[in-house]
Amino acid sequence: MSSTLVLSLMFLGLLILLLSGMPLAFVLSALAVFFTITLWGSDALVLTVLQTYDAMTSDVLLAIPLYVLMASILQRSGIIESLYRAMELWFCRLPGGLAIGTVVICTIMAAMTGIVGAAVAAMGILALPSMLQRGYEPKLALGTICAGGTLGILIPPSIITIVYASTAQISVGKMFAAGIIPGLVLSLGYMAYIMIQAILDPNKAPRETDVHVSFQQMIQSLSSLVLPALIVFAVLGSIYAGIATPTEAAAVGVIGALISSACQRELNLKNLRGAAFDTLRVTTMIMWITIGAKIFVSIFTGTGGADSLLQFIQNLEFNRWIILLSMMIVLIFLGLFLDEVGIILLCVPVFLPIIKALHFDPLWFGVLFLITAQMAYITPPFGYTLFYIKGVLPKEIRMETVYRAIIPFLIIQAAALVLFVLYPDLVTWLPNQIVGVPHP
Numbered sequence: 001m002s003s004t005l006v007l008s009l010m011f012l013g014l015l016i017l018l019l020s021g022m023p024l025a026f027v028l029s030a031l032a033v034f035f036t037i038t039l040w041g042s043d044a045l046v047l048t049v050l051q052t053y054d055a056m057t058s059d060v061l062l063a064i065p066l067y068v069l070m071a072s073i074l075q076r077s078g079i080i081e082s083l084y085r086a087m088e089l090w091f092c093r094l095p096g097g098l099a100i101g102t103v104v105i106c107t108i109m110a111a112m113t114g115i116v117g118a119a120v121a122a123m124g125i126l127a128l129p130s131m132l133q134r135g136y137e138p139k140l141a142l143g144t145i146c147a148g149g150t151l152g153i154l155i156p157p158s159i160i161t162i163v164y165a166s167t168a169q170i171s172v173g174k175m176f177a178a179g180i181i182p183g184l185v186l187s188l189g190y191m192a193y194i195m196i197q198a199i200l201d202p203n204k205a206p207r208e209t210d211v212h213v214s215f216q217q218m219i220q221s222l223s224s225l226v227l228p229a230l231i232v233f234a235v236l237g238s239i240y241a242g243i244a245t246p247t248e249a250a251a252v253g254v255i256g257a258l259i260s261s262a263c264q265r266e267l268n269l270k271n272l273r274g275a276a277f278d279t280l281r282v283t284t285m286i287m288w289i290t291i292g293a294k295i296f297v298s299i300f301t302g303t304g305g306a307d308s309l310l311q312f313i314q315n316l317e318f319n320r321w322i323i324l325l326s327m328m329i330v331l332i333f334l335g336l337f338l339d340e341v342g343i344i345l346l347c348v349p350v351f352l353p354i355i356k357a358l359h360f361d362p363l364w365f366g367v368l369f370l371i372t373a374q375m376a377y378i379t380p381p382f383g384y385t386l387f388y389i390k391g392v393l394p395k396e397i398r399m400e401t402v403y404r405a406i407i408p409f410l411i412i413q414a415a416a417l418v419l420f421v422l423y424p425d426l427v428t429w430l431p432n433q434i435v436g437v438p439h440p
Contacts, residue, residue, distance in 0.1 A: 028292030066250030072275035077261035096198030096205040106148030110155035120149035139405040147409035155183035174431035293345030335376020
């Protein structure tokens, strides 16, 4: 059986089973087992055992449950509520101040936790009622929360970044560094858009001119930033200083989260049990998809599918930028139906040899990939943030409003993607300055 025919049958089977509603992890595993037995016989199933063992003993993937545990503990510690109260005091008098403060908190949460759902859910509960009560346009408020929450995909420590680095076999520390400037650029882009909208049409984001806050109150409110700053410094600082690997830094982050929770008097059995359950649920989901995808891709590679695809791309007489654009479109399209972990594990092993053959930087491509994942998170009909925000929507606001709300922010993300394609140094400069970052 030719590699082209195997490739076609594998992806046709993948499409049919996904449309049937089967979970991605089981789709990948079932197809892998079927094609292994069909092509090489039942004895070849040892390949599935080896791939499973490889995934379960990965030092890089060990960081995932630790970062998820850190995020879950922080989410229950009360720090987010304190941060929001501080942002209200500092930004309430600016045009679009509450929305800008919400983006700032999402940026801080991204640097603390790297979990999109945590930011969107927390801001949906805290910021959305506050903005609506003060007369903010629902579309502006909803778009701010949905887009701001996706910063956790790009700004380290990001779970998705770890999965990409592990799959692409590049330094997690350098991938973390590569996401900092693009993440901050996107955050500033959101804030600039909010301020411009508030200035052009004050009815969209009324300013609170009657609020009287003393300078002393504003300074005192900054105490809520101390613990988050220490956690971010402990995690990222230990990585970039070469003291700890990203996996070891994750353990440092868990200890910092426990201390922060204790300082907030929220370190109790109930919260620890809930954090442990969240960690188990998220990690299990990621690991099942990882194992299924590794087996699936190994079959694809073993039958010569990857070599055939690479040779096909190289024989095309297209400009390499056209091929890169085609990859970006494919990634955005897949994001409409698949979660970003599944897309990474399916596409990166196939795309990365092509990226290297076209003399593109895999680190730079990783950041472009993460931005497409951000776009997928807010793109109808299956963007994850749309479902996260749906759970906290007031009854009078329909999902149609949410769909319209994310359009300007989706355009900002697309503009950022173009910016980093045209100016790759914005992505690669910082990681290139970092010497001796441990790999695992």
